[in-house]
Structures are given as C-alpha cells and as structure tokens.
Amino acid sequence: MEIIPKLLARQFRWFSDTSLLIMCFMYIGSVLILPVFGLILFRVDGYLVIIMLSLYLVCLVGILAAKYYYINDSLVGLPVLRSRKKHTLFLIIVYSFLSFSIVLVFLPIIYK
Secondary structure: OOHHHHHHHHHOHHHOOOOHHHHHHHHHHHHHHHHHHHHHHHHHOHHHHHHHHHHHHHHHHHHHHHHHHOOEOOOOOOEOOOOHHHHHHHHHHHHHHHHHHHHHHHHHHHOO
C-alpha cells in the first residue's frame, strides 16, 4: 500500500530539507506561472493543459510524501513517530490525488 508514496518520496527527497517558507514561495510562483503556461499550451492543444495539471498534482503529492516520510525531530534528530490514524489519512490523501490526476488525464479520452 505504501509503494507509490515511498517511491514518490524518494524521487522528491531533495524537497524534504527545504524550509516551509521557501516551499510557500515556490507554490506561489507556480500558481502565478501555471496559467501562463496553460495559455501557451492551450493554443497548441487543449489536452496538453490537462497533462500539465495532472503532472503538477503528481509533483505536489511527491513533495507531500517527501515531507511526510523524511521528517525528523529538530531537537533529537530522530525520525518522528506517526500514529496509525495520521498515516491512514496521509495514504487516503495521496491516493485520492493520484486517482484524480489519472482520471483527469483519461477524461477526454473517455468522452471523445
């Protein structure tokens, strides 16, 4: 059940060491830049905008997984213990985002 989130966390591991302030600036920058890229890609083909949005969702899930799996206690430096409910909620969020990105990509193919 944890294969995909751990794989994404390994791919986005370099985000686990960045501070939350830098992450907020990156999110704000991506929110400002994505509509511009969306307009450019929409002029080429509308389907490319959907693929870009689904890849953005996968990147967000990867960053979330990296922050979740590689978090350390700031005083001791050991990994933080997680409760079972928090872990279940994390897996529900990850798989709902991934399923939404898959549905988003295949939706134009289904209704074509």
